[in-house]
Amino acid sequence: MLQNVRLITFDIVGTILRFRDPPVAKYVEIASEHGIKTDFTLLQKSFYRNWKLMDEKHPHFGSTTKISSMNWWITLVQETFKDVLQENYNEKEIRLVANKLYGYYHSPKPYIVLEDSIKALNQLKSDHKHIEIG
DSSP, X not given: OOTTOOEEOOOOXXXXXXESXXXXXXXXXXXXXXXXXXXXXXXXXXHHHHHHHHXXXXXXXXXXXXXXXXXXXXXXXXXXXXXXXXXXXXXXXXXXXXXXXXXXXXXXXXXXXXXXXXXXXXXXXXXXXTOEEO
């Protein structure tokens, strides 16, 4: 069945890993560390709205429109806060928040490995040695 398959890729979050905490909760926490108070529900709605806009404008985290994934994420964070904070939006402060969030989500801290994912990946690799997994 998989004889002609040479590579299998996974969307890692939700398949291999899960978040320790909801991402928007971390957005609120880090913003608070910078003296920025915001409402979780409003920020969550803004996040999903801006995620959709960014994905439409720059699919696959910008890879198809030649922007870096870092630029994609920083822009998403900035636009998410801009919608909620409106006239209280401070670009310099939100840039600091965005950079801190980017660094945090590019570390192992926010993730938990799903229990059966490692076993499933090892089994797949064992059963189909000709397939690369990435």
